[in-house]
Amino acid sequence: MFLSKNVTKGNESVTYSFHYDKTNSAIMFCGQAERVHKPPELTKPGDEMIDMKGVTKKYPNGVTALSSVDVTIKQGEFVYIVGPSGAGKSTFIKLIYREEKPTGGTVTVGGVNIATLKRRSVPALRRKVGVVFQDFKLLPLLTVYENVAFALEVIEEEPAVIRKRVMEVLDLVGLKHKARMLPTELSGGEQQRVAVARSIVNNPKVVIADEPTGNLDPDTSWDIMRLFERINERGTTIVMATHNKDIVNTLRRRVIAIENGRIVRDEQRGDYGYEA
Amino acid sequence: MTFAAVSAVTVTLLLTGIFLAIMLNLNKAGTDIENDVEVRVHIKLDTTEAEKEQLKKQISSLPEVESIAYSSKEQELQNLIKDMGNDYALFEQSNPLYDVYIVKTARPQDTPDVARKIEQFAQTEKAVYGEEEVKNLFSFMKTARNIGAVLVAGLLFTAMFLISNTIKITIFARRKEIEIMKLVGATNWFIRWPFLLEGLWIGLLGSILPIAAIAVGYYYVEQALSAKLAAQLVDFIGYLPLVLPVTALMLVMAVFIGIWGSFLSVRRFLKI
Numbered sequence: 001m002f003l004s005k006n007v008t009k010g011n012e013s014v015t016y017s018f019h020y021d022k023t024n025s026a027i028m029f030c031g032q033a034e035r036v037h038k039p040p041e042l043t044k045p046g047d048e049m050i051d052m053k054g055v056t057k058k059y060p061n062g063v064t065a066l067s068s069v070d071v072t073i074k075q076g077e078f079v080y081i082v083g084p085s086g087a088g089k090s091t092f093i094k095l096i097y098r099e100e101k102p103t104g105g106t107v108t109v110g111g112v113n114i115a116t117l118k119r120r121s122v123p124a125l126r127r128k129v130g131v132v133f134q135d136f137k138l139l140p141l142l143t144v145y146e147n148v149a150f151a152l153e154v155i156e157e158e159p160a161v162i163r164k165r166v167m168e169v170l171d172l173v174g175l176k177h178k179a180r181m182l183p184t185e186l187s188g189g190e191q192q193r194v195a196v197a198r199s200i201v202n203n204p205k206v207v208i209a210d211e212p213t214g215n216l217d218p219d220t221s222w223d224i225m226r227l228f229e230r231i232n233e234r235g236t237t238i239v240m241a242t243h244n245k246d247i248v249n250t251l252r253r254r255v256i257a258i259e260n261g262r263i264v265r266d267e268q269r270g271d272y273g274y275e276a
Numbered sequence: 277m278t279f280a281a282v283s284a285v286t287v288t289l290l291l292t293g294i295f296l297a298i299m300l301n302l303n304k305a306g307t308d309i310e311n312d313v314e315v316r317v318h319i320k321l322d323t324t325e326a327e328k329e330q331l332k333k334q335i336s337s338l339p340e341v342e343s344i345a346y347s348s349k350e351q352e353l354q355n356l357i358k359d360m361g362n363d364y365a366l367f368e369q370s371n372p373l374y375d376v377y378i379v380k381t382a383r384p385q386d387t388p389d390v391a392r393k394i395e396q397f398a399q400t401e402k403a404v405y406g407e408e409e410v411k412n413l414f415s416f417m418k419t420a421r422n423i424g425a426v427l428v429a430g431l432l433f434t435a436m437f438l439i440s441n442t443i444k445i446t447i448f449a450r451r452k453e454i455e456i457m458k459l460v461g462a463t464n465w466f467i468r469w470p471f472l473l474e475g476l477w478i479g480l481l482g483s484i485l486p487i488a489a490i491a492v493g494y495y496y497v498e499q500a501l502s503a504k505l506a507a508q509l510v511d512f513i514g515y516l517p518l519v520l521p522v523t524a525l526m527l528v529m530a531v532f533i534g535i536w537g538s539f540l541s542v543r544r545f546l547k548i
Contacts, residue, residue: 097459120463120464122458123458123461123462123463123464124461125461126458126459126460126461127460127461131459131460137452137455137456137459139452139453139456150456150457150460151460151461154457154460154461154462154466155460155461155462156466198460202460202461
């Protein structure tokens with residue numbers, strides 16, 4: 001490689017260079033191959049990742065889903081949100097990726113206040129927050145590869161970067177060999193792994209999961225949990241709403257219990273606390 | 277359903293195009309006639325040559341008058357025969373017409389005034405101009421223009437509504453995709469532009485038939501009718517001077533209703 005120039009833009013650095021290409025026996029100009037994806041560094045472990053102060057959410061139909069919720073989740077934490085159905089778990093989750101706006105209080109995600117976030121800034125937030133759902137939310141007509149690549153195409157990433165990153169995360173979730181398959185050709189657990197791969201492909205600081213194991217049998221659920229653990233080990237905050245007693249009681253992490261829209265329990269290494 | 281939207285554009289543009297062609301021609305006819313309004317001064321039968329000269333001077337001295345021409349009653353009869361046919365040749369034995377001065381004013385709207393003034397002169401039998409015809413034509417054109425504007429607006433609205441609905445259905449089928457796009461951080465424009473492109477194509481596709489129809493149709497209409505109208509003071513607008521602006525306008529409209537229709541329908545689905 002010779003004549004190289006390093007250009008840093010945002011959180012990525014691109015090295016443009018000339019190099020000798022053996023297959024083509026030619027000098028090639030290359031920019032993308034040298035691109036390095038640095039993990040976002042706006043927050044460090046221990047910093048506040050998600051902060052809710054006096055959060056109230058009242059839906060237009062009069063239902064109060066959350067009232068005066070105060071909670072702080074730090075960068076790198078792994079948090080279970082538990083509680084009976086209809087207690088406000090999903091609303092709690094939706095506030096973090098601004099599917100819903102609070103009717104009172106402030107929600108701060110990575111230093112950004114969701115309550116006052118302008119609509120055109122929502123995409124920027126969503127790029128920092130990966131989401132995983134019970135029903136996977138994969139596009140049925142796209143292959144596994146395309147589904148994961150979608151999250152990068154949407155943010156208009158360079159094709160070469162997309163290829164590299166997608167194969168990396170597919171390798172991480174163990175589905176590299178099924179990249180060309182359609183979601184319908186996969187088992188539920190595999191589909192959820194694709195969804196997890198998609199949620200982390202653009203290196204979000206936090207991954208939000210709403211009942212990610214709700215549709216899976218116990219064994220596959222554990223596969224997914226191991227995946228979340230690995231993601232968490234790399235420093236990504238995980239917030240996961242769940243009904244899975246076994247998982248919460250075995251893989252002990254911080255547990256936040258919500259009942260009737262209020263936090264009734266918040267314990268490090270807590271247990272599920274409800275009868276499954 | 278795309279077919280429905282395309283045909284909606286087609287019908288709208290076809291009607292708009294035909295209407296435009298008619299309106300523009302009516303307008304031209306109006307201007308032609310307006311520019312041709314003249315006062316025909318019938319000179320009293322017992323007028324001498326000297327008195328005719330004096331009348332001519334009197335008329336010419338009116339400030340509004342632009343030109344004045346003399347036409348003897350023999351010439352008038354020849355014109356009449358030429359226009360109305362040889363039956364009128366009978367009148368050659370006893371010509372019932374007057375010698376006339378044909379007076380043109382600089383501005384068409386001064387015509388009535390000038391006519392009234394000329395009637396005061398001693399040797400004037402009568403000063404006539406096509407007052408009623410002109411007024412009728414203008415009021416007819418005004419009505420036609422208003423009705424046409426309402427029709428075109430209604431048509432445009434319908435076409436936009438149909439396109440908007442078509443795209444809504446397309447989007448409804450793809451709302452899951454849009455939802456996921458939004459979840460992974462796509463900007464609204466990223467999601468929107470393929471749909472706008474679709475709207476643009478619907479518009480362009482829908483404009484092919486009407487543009488062709490106007491381009492070919494007007495060629496034949498113009499050919500057939502301008503021959504018949506050759507002797508009249510009104511004439512059709514030439515082929516290119518009409519077809520170029522009309523088709524250009526239709527194209528612009530097609531693009532506009534296509535894009536705007538899809539813009540409206542995507543908007544609903546982009547609201548979070």
